[in-house]
Amino acid sequence: MKSVAVYNNKGGVGKSTISLFLADFFATMKLAGKLSRILVIDLDAQNSSSNALLGIKTVSEARLNKQTISHLLFKLALKEKTDPDPFLIKRLKNTTPNRKKPLCELSVMMTDRMNSLSFEKKCTKTGLKVLSKKLKSLLNEKFDFIFIDLPANIDERNKLSQLGLMLSDYILIPTEPSRIAINSLPDTLKNIQSISQLSQKNFQEPGLIGLLLNKTDKRTKQYKLHNKDLSEFAASNEISIFKNFLPHSSTLCSASDDSISFGSLKDRYDNNYEHVRKVSMELAGKIGFQVSKK
Numbered sequence: 001m002k003s004v005a006v007y008n009n010k011g012g013v014g015k016s017t018i019s020l021f022l023a024d025f026f027a028t029m030k031l032a033g034k035l036s037r038i039l040v041i042d043l044d045a046q047n048s049s050s051n052a053l054l055g056i057k058t059v060s061e062a063r064l065n066k067q068t069i070s071h072l073l074f075k076l077a078l079k080e081k082t083d084p085d086p087f088l089i090k091r092l093k094n095t096t097p098n099r100k101k102p103l104c105e106l107s108v109m110m111t112d113r114m115n116s117l118s119f120e121k122k123c124t125k126t127g128l129k130v131l132s133k134k135l136k137s138l139l140n141e142k143f144d145f146i147f148i149d150l151p152a153n154i155d156e157r158n159k160l161s162q163l164g165l166m167l168s169d170y171i172l173i174p175t176e177p178s179r180i181a182i183n184s185l186p187d188t189l190k191n192i193q194s195i196s197q198l199s200q201k202n203f204q205e206p207g208l209i210g211l212l213l214n215k216t217d218k219r220t221k222q223y224k225l226h227n228k229d230l231s232e233f234a235a236s237n238e239i240s241i242f243k244n245f246l247p248h249s250s251t252l253c254s255a256s257d258d259s260i261s262f263g264s265l266k267d268r269y270d271n272n273y274e275h276v277r278k279v280s281m282e283l284a285g286k287i288g289f290q291v292s293k294k
């Protein structure tokens, strides 16, 4: 199992959208002849990625039925072994005949504001370390890839977000080629480093997998102006920048619209299909997976 947190402390750079894209594409990839098993952990109380993957009706039902990550963590705090299945909400494969690249099965674990606040009030730092270890070992057997969608503006009070960073093997930082986005990067790195202060023995710090440019048009003056600064920032912090990028496009904007029902990757990504596929394949390579296409 490999887990990738998608995090930038700046809001609106595409964390949820990119978590959704990666989950959709990785769900169609095969590992040793079998479709890979995917989980999205949505740690943002806005539920953007859960809503886009499951629809708002399923998300609100799951929240009413107490099928959130906080409920699972409360149970895990009391018991050594807890069945995570009731907290894993499935999106089933689209089985409409003759559909090219249908959306494949995946699972989502979500949060909600009320319960995450009560979890965060009660959970101690030590408790958090124990719970992240327990949760990781429960999920390890069930999934090949976990994508963790983190909220913006996190600090030490946001224990669920810290848990998300502790669960992750890798962190991907979406950003944009703009001054305001570049200015937010030092804070983002500082927050990531701060979780190493929470570390315990045998706790493997997550690896920074790279900066992924989103909403990018390489022909613009803005890109040319800021790309140099971004490259310098990346080099001085020893972070790579993904070779592939995601353009600014209305298709990619509406791809996460939970009022549209998409049945296939082609429906959702349309003329940007290749961009999303290439980013997903680049990530797979970076985390050491040789995947065959479905």
Ligand SMILES: Nc1ncnc2c1ncn2[C@@H]1O[C@H](COP(=O)(O)OP(=O)(O)OP(=O)(O)O)[C@@H](O)[C@H]1O
Binding pocket: 010, 011, 012, 013, 014, 015, 016, 017, 018, 044, 048, 150, 151, 152, 214, 215, 216, 246, 247, 248, 249, 250, 252, 253, 254, 256
């Ligand atoms: N490549 C893109 N082209 C056009 N619009 C995009 C692109 N990527 C994301 N968006 C849009 O930008 C907005 C912000 O994206 P998203 O919600 O994924 O960002 P976020 O970083 O998760 O935000 P938050 O910090 O609020 O969680 C959304 O309306 C989304 O549809």
Ligand SMILES: [Mg+2]
Binding pocket: 015, 016, 017, 044, 048, 150, 151
């Ligand atoms: Mg988001």
